[in-house]
Structures are given as C-alpha cells and as structure tokens.
Amino acid sequence: MEMADDVYDTSEDYNYIEDNFTAKEEHVFQHQPTCLKEVQCVSLIAVSVVIFLLGLCGNALVIWITGFKMKKSVNTTWYMSLAISDFVFCAFLPLSIAHMALEDWIFGHFMCKFASSLMFINMFSSIFLLVVISVDRCVSVMFPVWAQNQRTIQKASVVVVLAWLLAIGLSIPSMIFRDVRSHLGRNICFNNYSQYPDSHKTVAVSRFIAGFIVPFTVIIFCYSIIIVRLRNNKMTKSSKPFRVMTALIAAFFICWLPYHVFILLELKHQYYDHSILATGLKICTSLAAANSFLNPVLYVFMGNDFKQKFKSCLLARMENAMGEEGRTISRYLSRSSSMDGRASTHI
Template sequence: MNYSYDYWEYEYNYEDNSTPHEEPVFQHKATCLKEVLCVFLLVVSVMIFLLGFCGNALVIWISGFKMKKTVNTTWYLSLAISDFLFCTFLPFSITNMVMEEWLFGRFMCKFTSSIMFVNMFSSIFLLVFISIDRCISVMFPVWAQNQRTVNKASAVVVLAWFLGIALSIPSVIFREVRSHLGKTVCFNNYTLQQESHKIVAVSRFIAGFVIPFIIIIVCYSIIILKLRTNRMTKSAKPLKVMTALVAAFFFCWLPYHVFVLLELNHQNYDHGTLIVGLKVGTCMAAANSFLNPILYVFMGNDFKQKFKSSVLSKMENAMGEEGRTTSRYLSRSSSMDGRASTHI
C-alpha cells in the first residue's frame, strides 16, 4: 500500500504491504537524539520558534497597539500575525520530530497541518501584495497618494488569507493518522487518488512559489530602476534591503518545493537523499517566518542611530521610516506635477 508520510508537511512515499490497522510487531523507539542531522534540525527549529514567536509578537504589539493605523502598519501587522501563528504551531512539529511519531490525534493532525499551511501561504501572498504596493507607490505616487487607504489594505489582507485557506484544503482532505511499523504517523494519504498527490504538489509550487517570486522580483526590479533613475536616495541601504528580501524568499522556499516535486518520482532517487533534502527544505521554509520581521522592520536607513535607542523606539521608527520616505517622494512628485496634497 502506498502512503505519503512526513515529519511536518512534506511528502514522502514508501511501500507498506501491511494493512492500515495492523498491530505493530515491535515497540517504536525514537532515535532522533542519536542522529547528528536530526539534532541539528531540532536545534534550528527551536531557534526558529523562539525568534519567530518573540520577534513577531513584538511587531504585533508595536504595529497593532503603539502606532497609528496606516497602510504600512496594516501590512506589518498582518504579516506578523501570519508568521506568529505559524510559529505558534511549530512545537507540534518539533515534538513530532523528536518522538518520530504523532501523539496528538486525528483532529490535530488535520488542524495543525491546515493552520500551518494557511499561515505559510498567507505570509507569501502578503509579501507579494507588499511588493506590489511599494511598486505602485513609486511608479504612480499621485494616484497612490489618493487611493492607498487602510480599508483597501485590509481588504487585500483578507484576500491573502483566503488564498492561504484555499491552498490548505488538501491538508483537511488527505491528512490521516495510522499506525505503521510500531508508531503512529500523521501523513498524506493519496492511496485512493494517486493523481491528487501530483496536482497538490504542482499547484502549491506554482501558486506558492513561481508566481509570487516572479511578481516580487519584477516589482523590486522596477523600484530599484526608478530609485536609481530619479536619484531618490543617496543611501544604498534601500537597495540592499530589497535584494535581501528577494534573496530570502528564494533561498527559503526553493529547496522545499524542489524536493517536494522530486518526491513525486521517489523511486528514481536515492531514499536517503530525499529524506535529508525534505527535512532541510522544510526547516529552511520555516526560517522565513522569523526572517520577515528582521528584514521588514529591523533593517532601516537609520539603523545605526536606532540601534542606540530602545528596542521599542527602534521598531517604531523603522516601521514609520517607509511612510516618511514615501511621503517625501510623494511631496516631491506633487510639486513637480503641480497637483495633489503633500500628505499621505
């Protein structure tokens, strides 16, 4: 019988000639803590959880309760909530990694997997919408000044979460809990619909990586060209931040999707290589949840000056920096056009 089993949400097929409910013939013993790779990934996952949980919680507190509600703070707050929820459910995966079996029942198998996918992909789509918003603000400053509102930004956030929910539906349908080789596993069961495995993997790759990456890199390429053409900034920091954003997205998500696609034809590849690749790819994808607050909040043009101030002041100034920069650019454009107000 063909199953798809994972330690988080990657696909790994294996052959099992036993019946799904057959009693185990031996007692399962976890060996994760005896393996170098598993211990390394465990330490990294715990660090991702701690940094992502605390970092995003701090962003939520500042952008949600300490700052005036604007389009920019709406983006920051929504992205932080998405990454925060993702990190909140990481302990389930970490426990599964250590014990090498699922201890939380069928409902939580489906629920945690679905929630984590909702937040993973809503985060990706929010990055896309932030990129589009920044690109529009630079390319069409007068129009953006008149049309960018908190209500419209909130509607876009709802759309991002809706798309994330849509991509998480397969987890609700295919996730199951079974006993296999003496242990309980939470896995994707594509036995009855073999083509579904390929459809789910390919659709997630296209919708969750290819299209977002193309949009992000096009937007930031346009922004960089516009900034250089208009000599809008004397500092290279904005260009470095934009490059870091694109690079982080690419390197965090590409390994995950590559090995998920390779796993579709697992019989053609080395078993051990697939396992290692899927585990490392999953861990790198999770790392994006704590990189987002660092790249979007803590990196600013006045980082050295803000570093000397308190953490809260540093975050508030960094998040407000983009709004001030956009305001200065809009004001400059308004003066050139002889129209539009000088306020965002």
C-alpha cells in the same frame, strides 16, 4: 515533501505513503524510535526550538509595535499581517518538536490536518503579502498622485483579508489528504494519496506555481519598474525601505526554494536515494520554517546602520525600520505630486 509537506512530518512517512504500507516495505523500514540518539535529529529539534522562541517573541513584538505603538497606516497593515501569519505558525511549532522527538503523532486526527494546513497558510499568505507590498510600491512610484489619494487603511485591510482567504483556499489539500494511521505501535501523520494517486503531482506542482513561480515573477517585475523609475527620476536618496523589502524577499526565496525543489524531486522518488531525499526534506522543511522568525530580525537589523542599532533600544529600532519606509514613500509621493502639479500648469 508530500511526505514532508510540513514540519510535522518525519522521513518515515515517505516509505508508507508511496507504498501503501505494504508488508514488504514494513519489513525493510521497520525501526525503533532513535531520534534523541541521532545527531541530525537532535540538531533539527534544537533548530526548531530556536525558531519557535525567536519567531514567537519577535513576531509578537512586531504585532505589538505595529498595532499599538505606531500610527496605523497602509505600511503597518502590511507588516502586521505578515507578523500575525508568522506568529500563528510559530505558536504551533511545539507540535513539530514533540513529533520529532517521540517519532509518534500523539495529537489526534484533527490536529494532523490542522497543523499541516497552518504551514501552507503561512507560506501562501506570506508570499501573497509580499506580492501585494511590491505591487503597492510599484503603483506608488508609477502613479504617485493616484496612489496618494487611493491608498487607504480600509482598502489595505480588504486586500489583506483577500490574501488570507486565497491562502486558506490553497491550503485545503492538506485538510483533505492528511491522515493518521497506526503502524508498528506508533501513530503516523502523513499524506494519504492512495485513493487519488494523481493528486500528489497536482498538489505539488500547483503549490510550486501558485506559491513560488507566479508570485516571484510579479515581484521581480514590480521591483524592476521601481528601480528604473527611481534611478531615472532620482526622487529618493534613501535606500533603507528597499533594502528591507529586498531582504524580506531574498529570505523567502532562500528559505522556500530548496523546499519546493525537494518536493518536486519526491514525485520521482524511485530515481533518487531514499536517505538523501528524506534528509534533504527534513532540512529544507526546517529551513522553510526559519522564514517565520527571519522577518522580525530583518526589521531590526536592516532599518538603521550598525552604530545606530547599538545606540537605540530594540523597540525603537524596529519602529524606525518600519516607519522609515512609510516616511520615504510619503516624501516620494509628495514630491511627485508637486512635480505633476507644476507640469500640468505648463500644459
């Protein structure tokens, strides 16, 4: 949205951002807070509460398991970083819930900027980490001997830090353009592009390209290579790690694509019905936020078959789901190294 750039926005932002709070628009769109009397608004609040509870608990569990219960590895480094990103985002969801219920931003100017930035740090860090994981898998399959020697926890940690720094850098526009203004007796946290009108389009398009198009192109390319290579060599029988990663990527795609579509539609808001655009932006923002609790759910339910899930405890299931990937890759690397060794003796 740029009006709904995050889950802390409401549909009314749209009216005020684009029209600079003109007297005409103020008259047309003046209304009293009625969120708790509207089914749609109450539903979105309920969804946000569920996302908050599941996301906070689920990601905390993933962080605890990968950080304290499992042997530290490159794989646990990737997944713990994803969980930390989602956990931080979910921890600030109560601000969104209060904002939607009160239709008033009561948390001040700094939190308006900070809360909005968190969503984009979460978005960019998540997609960048998925790209890193995909490239890591591709390199492990294409160059198994090199990967076995070079894939270290220290290097993985450096890559994670770089991904986070890049995500923070791309989230700077929220720190710059988010603003708080009083209107009709309420405080509104919105994107103020009035001084730089062209920046609205620049920010929206750059986020779509950097946060969606380019990453997914790289991910699809990497997985295409992995699938072809593994099918040709038939070096692994387990499909579990690939189901987990495919599910994570699919969840990100489903959660974030509608959001970006409506963000781009908003650039031409004069051609679309305002109520449809505003409602779509609210729903798509909640859908995007849902990605933060889906990751730990996928760790649990994609790691084992149905019967095993009910025979084992929750912690064991999550540990097994994440550990299986590392074991499968390790077996693949070991077999590849052995084959490469035998091949070199014949040369």
